[in-house]
Amino acid sequence: MEAPAGGVDDMTKLSYLHEPGVLQNLALRYQTNEIYTYTGSILIAINPFQRLPHLYDGHMMEQYKGAPFGELSPHVFAIADVAYRAMINEGKSNSILVSGESGAGKTETTKMLMRYLAFMGGRKGTEGRTVEQQVLESNPVLEAFGNAKTVRNNNSSRFGKFVEIQFDKHGRISGAAIRTYLLERSRVCQISDPERNYHCFYLLCAAPPEEVAKYKLGDPKSFHYLNQSNCYDLVGISDAHDYLATRRAMDIVGISQKDQDAIFRVVAAILHLGNVEFTKGKEIDSSVLKDDKSKFHLQTAADLLMCDLGALEDALLKRVMITPEEVIKRSLDPVQATVSRDGLAKTIYSRLFDWLVDTINVSIGQDPNSKSLIGVLDIYGFESFKTNSFEQFCINFTNEKLQQHFNQHVFKMEQEEYTKEEINWSYIEFVDNQDVLDLIEKVQVISHLQ
Ligand SMILES: Nc1ncnc2c1ncn2[C@@H]1O[C@H](COP(=O)(O)OP(=O)(O)O)[C@@H](O)[C@H]1O
Ligand SMILES: [Mg+2]
Incomplete structure (x- = not known):
């Protein structure tokens, strides 16, 4: 049978299911802006790199509501609808896994899934701070602090997230x-x-003048943590606008004004900390602040963090070693002091991020009596740069683990089922990465034993 000119909406309908056939089919569909295609019960989404608002409006959501799977064109709403209906009809919690390489469209897809679930499980006609509103508005807040421009994606998630949406016995969030x-x-x-760097630094530099003055900020080009790259602005994005949008999202999520101020004080303090430079001190292997500029930035960082200036300076210039006998304070040379400055900045930032997530969770609130839940997993996708670090190793390992989970369900379990039922079936060859996973996971076991 000849394949239809516009491609098929389900890969299982292809006469030849091989890589060229799959790619050809996706390309044909993409040419007519058909970005979604099924492979059985799995949805493949291609990044359109342009807004397609008609695909995601309220009318579309109405259409997919309760429609039998496969009856309408492939769509991310259909996947969410299946998950929701399975939960209602069978009382079953389930999860939707979104995977793909960096920039493929995972986070956007996750947001659409969440929007659909909010549509199905939300209360009609209510506005303001409902649970579903808070869940949706947590996205821009998390993105401001956890996303950054990379070479692959202007809004790349630099963290993984699993969102658990809980429902009561009526199917309401x-x-x-x-x-x-x-x-x-x-x-x-x-x-x-x-x-x-993370969006929030640029947003804060573009805040209204009185706030920029309050945090003693200014041109992002004057901060070491930002000026290592020549990229400050993103095409089509206004940091000033996004700053206000982030503030509004924080209001909806339920972060108090006082806490918002504290959050941005920490963000500003990190920028100031990065501008503290060191030079050799009188004693060997010691260092002092390089100049008045460094003193100013350290003082500002201490003020913003509301901590003691002397203690902060000590923390950067000295290392405390605790031996069974005594506590030794050893001074650091300028290179070591810079490492400890960066270490402090990284730790403060990651704790700020964790604190933010905790605060959002407390504000939204979990339902201890919830009957079932739908989880949506959006992690960061496979990455391979010119130089790759331990971080890429962890990201790629996680992706391989998820791929194995996928293989397990799509190939291994399916094929075992066929074998059990003695269905005549030729095995599908797939690359099984279990050996690689074993290699890495067993290395961990050995290192634990040592
Ligand atoms: N369904 C979509 N509609 C419109 N634009 C999209 C869609 N999916 C992705 N994009 C565009 O691609 C960019 C990268 O997508 P994103 O979801 O952040 O990728 P990932 O999370 O996989 O790294 C988005 O910022 C957006 O501009
Ligand atoms: Mg992402």
């Missing part, structure tokens, strides 16, 4: 919990051209 994983800490003090 009654609570939610957000779990995050593995924020990329190194980005706080080290970025390479043409990437950016």
Whole structure:
């Protein structure tokens, strides 16, 4: 049978199911803006790199509501609808796994899934701070602090997240919990051209003048943690606008004005900390603040963090070693002091992020009596740069683990089922990465034993 000119909406309808056939089919569909295609019960989404509002409006959501799977064109709403209906009809909790390489569209897809679930489980006609509103508005807040421009994606998630949406016995959203994983800490003090640091730093520099003055900020080009790259602005994005949008989202999520101020004080303090430089002190292997500029930035950082200036300076210039006999304070040379400055900045930032997630969770609230839940997993996708670090290793390992989970369900379990039922079936060859996983996981076991 000849394949239809516009491609098929389900890969299982292809006469030849092989890589060229699959790619050809996806390309044909993409040409007519058909970005979704099924492979049985799995949805493949191609990044359109343009807004397609008609695909996601309220009318579309109405259409997919309760429609039998496969009856309408492939769509992310259909996947969410299946999950929701399975939960209602069978009382079963389930999870939706979104995977793909960096920039493929996972986070956007996750947001659409969440929107649909909020549509199905939300209360009609209510506005303001409902649970579903809070869940949706947690996205821009988390993105401001956990996303950055990379070479692959202007809004790349630098953390993984698992959002658990809880429902009551009527299928209404009654609570939610957000779990995050593995924020990329190194980005706080080290970025390479043409990437950016976390969005929040640029947003704050573009805040209304009185706030910029309050935090003693100004041109982002004057901060070491930002000026290692020549990229400051993103095409089509206004940091000033996004600053206000983030503040509004924080209001809806339920973060108090006082806490918001504290959050941005910490963000500003990190920028000031990064501008503290060191030079050799009188004693060997010791250091002092380089100049008045460094003194100013350290003082500002201490003020913003509301901590003692002397203690902060000591923490950067000296290392405390605790031996069974005594506590030794050893001074650090300028290179070591810089390492400890960056270490402090990274730790403060990642704790700020964790605190933010905790605060959002407390504010949204979990429902201890929830009957069932739908989880949506959005982790960061496979990455391979010119130079790759331990962070890429962890990201890629996680992706391989998820791929194995996928293989397990799609190939292994299916094929075992066929064998059990003695169905005549030729095995599908697939690359099984279990050996690689074993290698890495067993290395961990050995190192634990040592
Ligand atoms: N369904 C979509 N509609 C419109 N634009 C999209 C869609 N999916 C992705 N994009 C665009 O691609 C960019 C990268 O997508 P994102 O979801 O952040 O990728 P990932 O999370 O897989 O790294 C988004 O910022 C957006 O501009
Ligand atoms: Mg993402």
